Amino acid sequence: MSYFICNTCGVQHDQSTQEPNECKICNEARQYVSVNGQSWTTLEQLIQSKRYKNEFTHEEEGLHSIKTVPSFGIGQNTYLIQHEKFNVLWDCITYIDKETITKINELGGIQAIALSHPHYYSSQVEWAEAFKAPIYIHEDDKEWVTRPSKQIVFWKGDQLKLHEGIVLHRLGGHFKGATILEWQNKKEGVLFVGDIVRVVADRQWVTFMYSYPNFIPLPANTVARMANRMNTIQFNKLYDAFHRVISDDAQNRVQLSAKRYIAALEGNLFNT
Ligand SMILES: [Zn+2]
């Protein structure tokens, strides 16, 4: 019996004797099946290959990003937020080995794991078991959990305070239960958005998509609702899942970006 991992999205599936027939995460409009077909691996195989390691970057006081090199699956980062002895792992990556566990324990371990949406569920149960931490997932995305676990806590509503200064907000859009994390540190409000919102090339604007690989936009009223919701959160800085950061004035940049996006959808941005 193995917990097979899809090579394209990096999401681990429930225990089975044979490779699953399809990956539920990849086989729908927001993701894609590789042109080479569906293929699988396991965490044991990834470790035994000695091909991968996790790289830690100290971003700022109380924050590390972690990514797997070479890139595996979708290639997102995970973030370890060290907040008043309550460490939160925001989003998750597939690869985890002894070295990663040791390093994170040196940084205070993990008290809670919170997920933005199904594309980053990766091997979240392995992480939760290694650190004895609960996983917080919005109940609206329950159907996308491919490896069930007692560690998973399905939360309801639009907001969940994990700790003083750490709040999850359901934003919707990319997925029904799509969630972002607000971190009020000693200096400022910081927002972690996964790919519910993404920072674009110049780090001055963001975008909001139903599907990034398939270039499918979100409707104007959904983007307006997401932006209104984000307007109620105090933040100055924003980190996306691919290590793109808006370092200053992020609140304002999000509002301007939503206006530009909606104008484009409504045909008001172009000189045609
Ligand atoms: Zn997949």
Ligand SMILES: [Zn+2]
């Ligand atoms: Zn996604």
